Amino acid sequence: MQPFTYQRANNVKEAAAAVAANREARFISGGTNLLDLMKLEIERPTHLLDISRLPLDSIEETPEGGLRVGAQVRNSDLAADPRVRSRYPVLSQALLAGASGQIRNKASTAGNLLQRTRCFYFYDRNMPCNKREPGTGCAALEGFNRIHAVLGASEACIAVHPSDMAVAMAALNAEVETTLPDGTIRTMPIGDLHRLPGATPHVETALGHGEMITAVILPPAPPGRQLYRKVRDRASYAFALVSVATVIEKSGDRIRSARIAIGGVAPKPWRPLEAEYVLAGAAAADSAFTEAAESALAGAVGRGGNDFKIPLAKRTLRQTLAAAVEGA
Amino acid sequence: MTETTIPEYRSSETGTGPVGQPIARVDGPLKVTGRATYAYEHAVNGAAYGYILGAAIAKGRIAEIDSANAEQAPGVLHVMTYRNAPAQPAFGPAVTPTVPEVFTRARPMLNSNRVRFYDEPVALVVAETFEAARAAAGLIRVRYEEERGAFDLPARLAEAYAPRRTNAGFETDSAVGDFDGAFAAAPVTVDATYRTPYEHHNPMEPHATLALWSGDEVTVYTSAQTLANFQAGLASTLGIPRERVRIVSPFIGGGFGSKLIVHADSVLAALAARVLRRPVKVALTRQQMFANAGHRAEMVQQVRLGADRDGRLTSICHDVWSATSGFEEFCEQTAVFGRSLYAAPNRLTRHRLVPVDLNRGEWMRSPGEAPGMLAFESAMDELAEKLGLDPIELRIRNEPTVDPEQGVPFSTRNLVACMQEGARRFGWERRNPSPGRIREGRKLIGYGMAAAIRPNYIGAGTAKVAIDATGRVTARLDMTDIGTGTYTILTQIAAESLGVPIAAIKVELGDSRFPRTAGSGGSWGAASAGSALHHACNALKERIMEAARSSDRSPLRGANDVAPIFVGGEIRVGDRSVSLADLIGRIAPHGMEVTGSVAAARDTESYRTYSQHSYGAHFAEVAVDSDTGEIRMRRMLSVIGAGRILNPKTARSQILGGMTWGIGAALMEETVLDPRYGHFVNHDLAEYHVPVHGDVPEMEVVFLEEYDDKANPLGAKGLGELGVCGAGAAMANAIYNASGVRVREFPITLDKVLPGLPATAI
């Protein structure tokens, strides 16, 4: 870990400006990801701006009937909030399926969205990695890539975005509110927050340097049944190999609408819109679920170790859709 | 919820003593209140902190190392590299001349520009703080001349060689009868090849050391399982006599075999402390432990079983190919247990090694049985199915009457009783022999079992007991408690032997100034240190009685004809009795101190004339998700026959821990070696998976009543590692029973069962 200076933020605008003023400055929130990265010198900020005490830790009703979740709301608190549990159960389920109790107590909403990949090679400075050091190559491409992406990846990087929470938020059409260094506030759909790697895997988000996430806005709860299903190597405290968040609304024997987000398979929460079209208006039966699963994974590319994720994602999707419909 | 059945035990002395009671850990309160001081926590004035920089390549030479920037960095006191490290003896041959020397040989650090394995130390930075040392390590620039390393095992079996012996000095091969002929003629055969992966111990407490010199003597606070070996190894490395090295290790946060020899932390702390004339602390980071603190090697195992149609084995062959470090051989005794397990007239076991460019393999919990029984007990399950026999019945039909290779009787062997008792308690009759038939919702449910066997060892050792004029007893040995409960059982043994309450006993361990023992390893701790202490207590009683019978001040003077009984804090001789404290106060106001010893088992007649092992049977129920292939343990039972159980509570914890290791080995533990770079890819605990609470739902342990009078005076046999042996195979067999998919490549992760799962309807 390199020496760094530390500053506690007094307000959002000042914090954003302070980080913007220094290329090597970073926001720190719960620190559960950033500190690990600093110890390994994957990230080497010279200045930390601690935003964890800013009053962004409340969950408020929006005039539209949704919820505004402050960037500093802890993962545990968000999962336990009665409004979240009753109106956005998929979000609560996803949060509780992530990390461990201790980590969730520290982890913030914004930090969770911006946590970095768990690619083994990214975490080892001796290995080539385009994300860590652009132009050095990607060790995972022909290496041990069991946990890597089958969708949305590129020849430059096949890393997965590891968040569970973000997958549920993607299915809920959440919006991310940010403050720019000049004080301007903007919002973007969560689907626009993370970028696909293309040739520049080190550019991970649409945020500018010093741009701070202040809230996640959940639109009014969508009609229908919500469900999160996480597939992992052990019963708890493991990242998703594949996860599925879904919101399904039924009308009689038919599906009126369906939203799907898949985790563990792509550099960002993956919304397979084609699969959602397949389901819209279809009979709520295995044929539709299977067809949706096939179309969701139609463009998937395996790299050897992660080939199994393609059938696994299809099977998980099919079964999760069926289970959601059953209760819808 | 877990439960344990605690049968009643006879007590060797009085029938009512503390041995055999489920006494809670005597060191528990210290540990849960944070007052047990571990190696890195020892506070001394003026300690400096070292941080190790590891090699970025797996094989080659350091062409250039530039530490100027690091030396200038704030707080840095010293940067040690091969260019300025104190002289140390050369590493020596890959195989030591004798078995014990592997523990005591010099293990020099930073003594050459050669890089032998990835992350091998290339520099030590010592600074005023850990953080300053770590930051400065990042400033060292190293240019390497890299050479091509060899890492693959399965593709290089043709390059394998036969070592002179296996770990612990067993024969490399064993052969009885004519395996090839019998196997060719057998009407029913299994010929299956299994793979087991690299695994890492990952004790909770990382390897850590504080070294302090005083003149030419060094005191080393470290986390070690076996102090005498540690002391000898460090002395050889530093080139000083053993007497000048003191090792202190009273509390150890787990070892599992990874703390039997010196590692980089202790050697570098001692070297740097001498150079700087200041105490120095060095700890390995979790990531560094993967290359620098031992591992279990990858193996390929071929098991061939031939049987006649009614299930009697005619031929058994277990062939093992293991990776080994090229510069220091380690041959895990993977096929050795099979030499004593089942009867068959024609038998063959062989161990072969393939050198790779890695650090040496080390002893990892239950060396031999842990990987070997995964394969062998899976093969037995495969054979049972081919024969249409229940797996327990198959094992019963092949129960030997004498040790099948040594030809000597067993001391005690209750394998069949363990299996039968287990079957009854587990509801084995509910198992459907046809796989894939039991469903609960979308889960496939399966049952599996496997046998467990583990040799009983005793290592030579001595214990010292002292009693003071108030009747307080102190026992001292250089034994260690690595979390197993040694403090507690030794307290019980002394209390029982001397007939005093637990509270009157103080056991002091973990200091090389105390009498030498074999330490903690090989499940021999309780029996070895316990026997030494038992003998010491007997010697103390004799000394007390001698004095009591002859002293003018003794109320027992002249009580020569009747045997004394030490009980309830008193000595009773016939109808006379006196309080022990009172007596000692009169006859030995300055107290008394004696020692007692135990010889290594292999030097005893009893060990040559009896085959001595602990046994058990594991039962597992698993659920396999029919959609995703996720495998979860639902229920597990182990029935154990391991001699007299000294403390059912600590013994149960040991077995539970072993069973949990079995879950890990069966379902998730694997360190992946990238053959391009020679590094362990998933080298942290986020990606090297061990079971978490959610993976360990319901476990039951049952101890059969047993007393092994051939093993040692306590009647106990080793059990620390028994819980692992076969536990993973029971799970693997349950997975097959649940899903119909036989995976022969461990761990059995969902991607390996997924392709074989039947199609499911929604």
Ligand SMILES: Cc1cc2nc3c(=O)[nH]c(=O)nc-3n(C[C@H](O)[C@H](O)[C@H](O)COP(=O)(O)OP(=O)(O)OC[C@H]3O[C@@H](n4cnc5c(N)ncnc54)[C@H](O)[C@@H]3O)c2cc1C
């Ligand atoms: C062992 C382990 C297992 C885990 N398992 C899971 C899992 O199964 N599922 C899962 O989803 N997650 C898992 N996690 C990850 C965990 O959820 C994240 O570490 C956590 O959510 C990060 O939040 P934080 O507040 O600690 O972020 P920090 O570490 O403080 O910050 C992370 C990043 O976000 C930036 N940042 C933080 N706040 C803001 C802001 N307001 N605006 C702009 N930038 C900001 C920081 O600069 C930094 O780059 C696991 C983590 C560990 C260590």
Ligand code: SF4
């Ligand atoms: S997948 Fe991405 S993060 Fe991983 S090594 Fe390749 S470039 Fe780096």
